[in-house]
Amino acid sequence: MVVQSHHRSTTTTDIFGDPIDSQPLWLKKNLFHQSNFDSETYITDLRTFVPLENLSSELRSHLSSLKHELLELINRDYADFVNLSTKLVDVEGAILRMRAPLTELREKIEVFRGSVEASLGSLQNGLRQREEAANAREILELMLDTFHVVSKVEKLIKELPSVPSDWSNGDVTSTVKSSLSNGASLQYAENGTNIRETQSMLLERIASEMNRLKFYIANGQCSFILYVMAVQNLPFIENMAKRIQSANLLLDASLGCCFMDGLKHRDANVIYNCLRAYAAIDNTAGAEEIFRTTVVSPLVQQIIPHSYSDVVVGASGDGLEDDYKNIMKFVEKDCVFLLDISSTANSGLHVFDFLANSILKEVLFAIQKGKPRAFTPGRPKEFLKNYKSSLAFLAYLEGYYLSRSTVTSFRSGDVCKEFLKQWNIEAYFSIRFQDIAKALDSSLMLAALTPVQNSISNEGHSQELTLQQSVIFLESLRSCWREDVFVLSCSDKFLRLSLQLMSRYSTWLSSLLGDKKDDSKSKPGPIAPEDFVYVVHDINCLVKEVNGDYLEQVLQLLSGCSVEVLDQVKYCIFRSGNSLENVVPSMLNTLIESLIEKSAEDLRQVKGIIATYRMTNKPLPVRHSPYVSGVLRPFKAFLEGERATRYLTSEVRNKLILSVTEGITSRYYNLASEVVDTTRKTASSLQRLRKHGVHKRGEQSSDVSDLSNDKICMQLFLDVQEYGRNLAALGVTAANISDYCLLWQCVAPADRQTVDNFST
Incomplete structure (x- = not known):
């Protein structure tokens, strides 16, 4: 039996007889055989340059071609294909025989897996219990260490000597006083030992133990476990918390009283030990505050009382310069001893900043309370004086620091920033x-x-x-x-x-x-x-x-x-x-x-020369016009005036003389040339009339006009000569002025074209 195929097997050949592939180049068949072929990716890549209709058509054509090839293969090996189905005898039975050992093997594996999981769970449970036991043991040891440290602290506190007369203030509770008053004090007194120094040494040791206690509490999860146990109302934990709190209170009270006593008596050893104790428990602020309230504050209040009315009565008023001077004296007298102790090399006391947190802080508080108007910029003179005095005071405090880094820390500190912030x-x-x-x-x-x-x-x-x-x-x-x-x-x-x-x-x-x-x-x-x-x-x-x-x-x-x-x-x-x-x-x-404008006013009279000599019988002029003397008179008066002689430099004066005379001469030349042109035009007009046969009376008038023109030019020439002499009187050489040379040539006779050299 032959399977029928409807696919056309004919191929098209080109002119050379070679078959022509009817599929386009972008359809690559080998990509379909790759193991990682993805249809969506393939279509996405092709749709960017191939329309979906074309792609669908080509894929259908390719599918038809594949089906055709499959039919050809079946037809070619049809006999073997038919025999294949006849040779497959009892296939299901073979499958059952093969499945039985596989099923048995699977059951054994499941049993073994369950056993392994049970063993693993038991092992993990044991490890967890072991870890919990180790943690519990660690916590128990930590709690025991804490208990021993608390007991040691309490024992050391009981050994503290007491000075009841110095600790009679209200800050110390009765419990603290009773704890500090014991027979040990008599023993120390009988041995002649310094009670204050001994106490300070014990306090330093107690502080060291308290620091150790804080480390135990903060170590790991101890603090959380203690909290959980305290919530569960366990008596041991509750008692431990109360004992720690009581020890903290006793230490703070005892250390504060000892530190105040040391400051009162200026006992360097006591102060040194107390500061080391404060540093050990990380309570530097407590020591700085005690020093501020017990030593700094009383003395600063004597200088700057907190009552504003008291300040007004005082002589300094709102000024701070004298107050700062007194505060500096107080620092040198009553604070330097503590600053020297806190700056001891390799002592670990560099963590204290008494200059900023005690002295400067109290000074700022005193000014705010006693002299608030010192910060007011509404009176700029007093404000600036106070501000500069304050900067000088800060510079004075900075002088006690031993390194540049500590000075930088002081300037960047909160107290110093707050102090400078007050000055707007x-x-x-x-x-x-x-x-x-x-x-x-x-x-x-x-x-x-x-x-x-x-x-x-x-x-x-x-x-x-x-x-x-x-x-x-x-x-x-x-x-x-x-x-x-x-x-x-x-x-x-x-x-x-x-x-x-x-x-x-x-x-x-x-x-x-x-x-x-x-x-x-x-x-x-x-x-x-x-x-x-x-x-x-x-x-x-x-x-x-x-x-x-x-x-x-x-x-x-x-x-x-x-x-x-x-x-x-x-x-x-x-x-x-x-x-x-x-x-x-x-x-x-x-x-x-x-x-120039002021001096050129007289030059306007130049045009009057025409009217003076036109149609008149005045004789030929022999001297200059009166206006010439007035042309440079205003300028000369200006130069000889007090202001010019006193405030004009020689350079500016010479520049003015040259520029003004050139400007006046230019104006003079323009007016004179205009007059000459007018005169010559008039003469030219009369000559044209004479040429056209004007009667005898016209000839006589033209003769008079010619004579008038000569008189006008002569008068202008005499005036220009006088003007040149006036320029020479000012120190100006007329020949060096280009407009004067043009002016001279404009009015001078033909035989006098060379400019005269005028001299004063």
Whole structure:
């Protein structure tokens, strides 16, 4: 029998006769035979560049091809395929025979597994019981050790000698007193032994045992187990907890009384032993607090009483400088002995900080209670004085530390931070900022320049400022770095304020130039040229001061900063000083323009020469016009005035003379050339009339016009000569001025084109 196949077996060949594979290249059949083939991954990879419809079509085609190959194989070996089913005789029986030994083996394995699991469980239970027993034994031994230590502590406490007269305060309970009063004290007294020292030694030993006891309690899970047992109301544990608590109370009371007694008698050995005991039980705060309350507090309250009314009656008021001096004396007299003991080398007492937690803490508390207004920045002068005194006091306390690390710890401690926190430096700077900036701003808001009435020198400097605005500006700059104003912690803010003051003054100077341009329109009192002399002089003085002594003062105050910071400060101040100096050229130009305008008023009379000689019978001029003498008179009066002679440097003076005379000469040339051009145009017009046959009367008038033109040119030439002499009187060589040479050539006769060399 042959299985029918509907699949087409024909293949298509190309032009060379080779079969053409009808499947695309992306369909790789060998991937289906791999053991780790995953259909979802395969489809996901292909769908990125093959549509699902195409993929489905190709897979169906491939499936049809596989079915066709299977049918071909069956048809090819059909006989063997049929015989295979006939040879499979009693297959189920063979399977049963093979299953029996396997089932038996499985049952044996299950039995053995159960036995092993039972043995393993028994072994694990035994190990757990062994571990619990070991833990219980460890805890029991720990509890026994704890019991022995407690008993030892109690025994040592009973051996403590007592000094009832010194321990009569209310802090010690009756139980403690009874425990400390025993026959042992008489024995020690009979032997002549120092009771205080013996007691301190015993306390140190007790403290060592208590430290050991704390270690036992904290070791492992002992504290938790003790808590559980205490909850279960076990008598032993309850009794143990009470005994430990009682021992702690007895030790604290005894140690406190012994330490106070040692401080009272200044017994170095007793204090040393007590401090070691406090360090052993990790109770440094207790010793620091006892020293603060028993020694520091009474003496500080004598200096700064807690009652504010008592402080007001006192002579110091809210000032702290004298109080700090008295506190320093007290520290040197009554505290140094303890500080020396606590700083003993290799003693382990470095954990105490009596300077911060006893002395500084009590001083801060006393100031807060007795002089709270000392922290108020509303009175900046007193506030700064108190603040600097406080910093000096902190520096004094830091001097008792033996290393840089301890000083750092002191500064970063809570007490020191709280002490510095009381001083609101930000509010202080805000008040100073308002005072300094307001003073300068008020002076610069005035409508006019305010000359200084009396000669005010700049605190010993040779040069003098002439304007009140400049004086206040310099005072404001110096105020930022004055000793009674400057605070090093706000140095960046004061530097910024200084730069802002310079910028404000520079803006005001620039506004003067704008006001000068608008004087005629909006200002009732225009700025005179003499006032600009004041401004230029003050700018030069201020620039010299800012870049000189002022800068040195700032760098000296900031000498503790790095080189990079100092370079930045120097750059900022130099830049601000240069911004002031950059205003000087504009000021001088405005001054020059003002002088030119004022001097050129008489030049307007040049145009009157035409009317003077036109159609008149005046003779040919032989001397200069009267207006020439008045052209340079205002400028000469300015140069000879007190302000110019006193405040203008020779360099600025020479620059003004050259610039003003050049400007006036330029104006003179423009007017004279205009007159000459007008005269020549008139003559040219008359000549054209003469050429066109004008009657005889016109010829006569043209002759008169020619004569008038000659008179006008001659008058201008005489005036220009006189003007050159006036320039020479000012020290200016007229021939060196280009516009004067043009002016000369414009009005001089043809045979006098060479400029004369005028001399004074």
